[in-house]
Amino acid sequence: MVNYLLMITADLENLTNLQPQGGCDDPSFSYFFNLICGRCGEQTQRETCVNLNETVPLTGKGTANLIQKCKFCGREGTVSMIAGRGKPLTQEFAEEGKCVPLMLFDCRGYEPVGFVFGGGWKVESVTGTRFEDIDLSGGDFAEYDEKGKCPVMISNLRATFDVVK
Template identity: 75%
Template sequence: MVNYMLMITAELENLTNLQPQAGCDDPNFSYFFKLKCGRCGEISQKDTCVSLNDTVPLPAGKATTHLIQKCKFCGRESTVTMIPGRGQPLTNETSESGKFTPLMLFDCRGYEPIDFEFGDGWKVESLEGTKFENVDLSSGEFAEYDEKGECPVMISNLRATFDVVK
């Protein structure tokens, strides 16, 4: 069992509090990433999708997980379970310092998550308090104009990493 924390950062111009639409523990937010098999090293060709709302029962017990998937190359069955409560929004201060912020913790048994894909369903607010909802980051950036603050706002240089945590 290895836990991986999804860490994100971006350049936020006149923005703060970047996070999934209903917060870091949004049950409907979908996380897309590739999986690397812990046995043979094969990397999934398609993105894998997990969300807190979608659970499946484990075959050998009463517990549930968010994903059970077989490696197409070696046939090993592995799981990914999401652990809410550890994420936080990416603030302007964290962004300016160049640091990453934790978003979601994954308990991976047999797989290693890699290559997180930013998609839609994000929210962010301007430093003046204007809220931008249902932001689509699949293109790798977001640009708008904050009427209230009378300034441009932008998200660019999106980056994500999975850090092993104990």
């Protein structure tokens, strides 16, 4: 059993508190990434999708958010999400180039790689204007904050999976 903490950062211009639409533990937010089989090293060809709302019963007892068989070697692996570790990316952390945790994944038989930013994000300007249901699949976001009379932008999105105990 290995736990992987999804860490994100970005360049935020006049913005703060980047996070999933319903908060860091939003049960309906979908996480997309690839998986590498721990047995044969084969990487999935398409992104895998997991979210807190979807659970699958495990043989014996317990549940996981994903059970998947490696198409190359046939080994089965699981991914379970552990809520409560995420926090929004603030302007202060972004300016320092620091990452913030978004979600913790308990992976058995797989290693997550290549997180894909998609839709369903929210952020607020430094003057308090909220921007919701943002799609980051294009790699950036740019708008104008009428209240603050300034441009706002998210760019240079980056994500890593850090091994944690």
